[in-house]
Amino acid sequence: MVYRRTHQVVKRLAARRSAILAAAREAAAEGGMVAVQIAPVAVRANVAAGTVYRYFPSKADLISELIAEVSRDELAAIRRAADAAPGPSSALAAAVTTVAVHTLSQRKLAWGILAEPVDVDVSASRLASRREIAGEIASRIDAAVRAGHLPAQDTALAATALLGALHEALVGPLAPDNLEDPVKLRDAVQTVTLLALRAVGVMDARARGLVVQQTVLPAKALEGA
Amino acid sequence: MVYRRTHQVVKRLAARRSAILAAAREAAAEGGMVAVQIAPVAVRANVAAGTVYRYFPSKADLISELIAEVSRDELAAIRRAADAAPGPSSALAAAVTTVAVHTLSQRKLAWGILAEPVDVDVSASRLASRREIAGEIASRIDAAVRAGHLPAQDTALAATALLGALHEALVGPLAPDNLEDPVKLRDAVQTVTLLALRAVGVMDARARGLVVQQTVLPAKALEGA
DNA sequence: ATCTGCTCTGAATAGTTGTTCAGTTCTTGC
DNA sequence: GCAAGAACTGAACAACTATTCAGAGCAGAT
Numbered sequence: 001m002v003y004r005r006t007h008q009v010v011k012r013l014a015a016r017r018s019a020i021l022a023a024a025r026e027a028a029a030e031g032g033m034v035a036v037q038i039a040p041v042a043v044r045a046n047v048a049a050g051t052v053y054r055y056f057p058s059k060a061d062l063i064s065e066l067i068a069e070v071s072r073d074e075l076a077a078i079r080r081a082a083d084a085a086p087g088p089s090s091a092l093a094a095a096v097t098t099v100a101v102h103t104l105s106q107r108k109l110a111w112g113i114l115a116e117p118v119d120v121d122v123s124a125s126r127l128a129s130r131r132e133i134a135g136e137i138a139s140r141i142d143a144a145v146r147a148g149h150l151p152a153q154d155t156a157l158a159a160t161a162l163l164g165a166l167h168e169a170l171v172g173p174l175a176p177d178n179l180e181d182p183v184k185l186r187d188a189v190q191t192v193t194l195l196a197l198r199a200v201g202v203m204d205a206r207a208r209g210l211v212v213q214q215t216v217l218p219a220k221a222l223e224g225a
Numbered sequence: 226m227v228y229r230r231t232h233q234v235v236k237r238l239a240a241r242r243s244a245i246l247a248a249a250r251e252a253a254a255e256g257g258m259v260a261v262q263i264a265p266v267a268v269r270a271n272v273a274a275g276t277v278y279r280y281f282p283s284k285a286d287l288i289s290e291l292i293a294e295v296s297r298d299e300l301a302a303i304r305r306a307a308d309a310a311p312g313p314s315s316a317l318a319a320a321v322t323t324v325a326v327h328t329l330s331q332r333k334l335a336w337g338i339l340a341e342p343v344d345v346d347v348s349a350s351r352l353a354s355r356r357e358i359a360g361e362i363a364s365r366i367d368a369a370v371r372a373g374h375l376p377a378q379d380t381a382l383a384a385t386a387l388l389g390a391l392h393e394a395l396v397g398p399l400a401p402d403n404l405e406d407p408v409k410l411r412d413a414v415q416t417v418t419l420l421a422l423r424a425v426g427v428m429d430a431r432a433r434g435l436v437v438q439q440t441v442l443p444a445k446a447l448e449g450a
Numbered sequence: 451a452t453c454t455g456c457t458c459t460g461a462a463t464a465g466t467t468g469t470t471c472a473g474t475t476c477t478t479g480c
Numbered sequence: 481g482c483a484a485g486a487a488c489t490g491a492a493c494a495a496c497t498a499t500t501c502a503g504a505g506c507a508g509a510t
Contacts, residue, residue: 004477004478004479004485005477005478005486006477006478008477009477009478009486009487013487037467037468038467038468038469039467039468047488047489048488048489048490049468049469049489049490049491050469050470050471050488050489050490051487051488051489053468053469053470054487054488058468058469059467059468059469115340116342117341117342117343117344118342119342119344119467119468120468123398126398127398127399130397130398130399131399134399151429153416154416156399157394157401157413157416157417158416158420160393160394160397160399160400161390161391161393161394161417161420162390163393164389164390164391164392164393164394164397165386165387165389165390165393165424166386166389167389167393168385168386168388168389168390168392168393169382169385169386169389172355172385172389173348173351173352173355174352174355174356174359174381174385175385176382188382191378191379191382191383192382192386195383195386195424195425196424198423198424198425198426199390199420199421199423199424200420200423201423201429203428204376204426228454228455228456228507228508228509229507229508229509230456230507230508231507231508233507234456234457234507234508238457262497262498263497263498263499264497264498272458272459273458273459273460274459274460274461274498274499275458275459275460275499275500275501276457276458276459278498278499278500279457279458283498283499284497284498284499344497344498345498
């Protein structure tokens with residue numbers, strides 16, 4: 001055995017793998033999932049097409065990891081925002097706002113991760129991604145219900161419906177197209193957050209209060225976008 | 226000119242066109258949009274593959290017409306249900322329930338029309354379809370707002386969000402899978418209708434009342450499914 | 451009956467991309 | 481250096497289906 005993976009090589013391999021994933025993510029962010037094709041991604045990562053297959057068994061695996069990665073990031077952001085909130089209703093509002101802001105600040109990526117047609121089967125990974133996010137929202141709704149702030153309900157279904165509403169309203173084909181304007185964007189975030197909170201049973205007046213509370217957060221988050 | 230299209234021929238041609246469309250619809254209902262492939266559709270319509278192209282310039286056109294047709298049917302059903310309601314809030318509830326019931330009774334078709342990946346570009350037609358349905362819902366919300374039953378709001382955005390919520394909760398990948406059971410199915414319809422009504426600002430108690438009012442309708446409609 | 455022109459057929463074509471693999475280049479240990 | 485093995489390359493391949501088109505079949509007028 002005259003060849004052994006040295007630490008340096010291991011690092012380089014890992015870096016290359018990340019580069020490929022990052023290239024895929026960039027491609028998706030710029031052009032949606034259609035743009036995530038092996039050859040262009042390889043070029044972007046400074047690698048030959050064949051090399052991609054040394055790191056990912058198939059395009060489906062590459063995209064699945066991409067979805068998982070983005071999903072992880074989003075879940076972390078939701079938790080961070082919700083955990084910083086003073087109470088369960090506020091946490092729910094924060095979670096919803098976070099999803100809305102994230103979705104909006106990376107529209108193409110979000111659409112690609114969620115629903116854009118892909119030529120390979122990534123349904124398992126999309127399902128997992130949705131499950132994670134929906135589960136988190138469901139548990140926040142649940143906390144608010146347990147605290148007596150909301151009526152008892154099927155929290156899993158409610159969480160699913162909320163996400164559907166957010167996504168359709170913000171990145172679906174009927175989403176307003178003037179969201180480049182930061183003011184319109186914030187209005188859209190507030191409107192959908194309000195809808196979402198009322199949907200699970202927050203009273204109109206209280207929901208409006210919670211939405212206002214959240215206004216500081218998205219302003220900060222959106223600057224980074 | 227020794228040949229002229231006689232009435233009989235015109236009728237046969239029209240019938241054949243319908244047969245192809247119907248075949249496509251059946252295929253979509255059974256296997257989703259992936260099953261709408263030229264060769265299988267042709268077989269189902271008792272026609273050769275090439276013949277399809279004498280009626281539809283391309284697969285995209287075929288699917289676009291399919292989407293338009295289904296969409297027209299749905300819109301008509303929504304109007305019928307809403308117009309039969311005694312007042313604006315009730316009409317809104319009826320409209321939402323109708324969408325939910327239709328979506329559920331033809332899950333694969335609904336998913337295909339709405340969001341399933343297709344290898345050709347049908348986004349224009351999907352957009353039109355969504356616009357029609359969302360427009361109808363928006364105008365029902367608007368009526369309820371004008372009647373003073375709901376707070377003022379961006380009705381277009383609200384309608385979009387409602388549809389997103391319904392679709393995601395009922396035919397999206399996280400939709401409950403026990404909806405074969407008619408009782409569970411009705412529960413699901415009621416739950417999402419309740420969420421939708423509350424989202425636009427109907428108070429919890431009143432929303433529950435409206436949902437109960439709608440219980441007769443879906444029971445009848447679902448029998449036909 | 452027959453000619454004309456429309457309609458239908460279905461095998462062949464074409465275009466698109468994911469995937470492979472024989473050959474090349476690089477890395478490591480001696 | 482050099483041998484051995486790993487990693488990389490990129491052109492060729494494969495598979496899948498929408499689409500085409502030359503020829504066969506049919507309907508209508510005379």
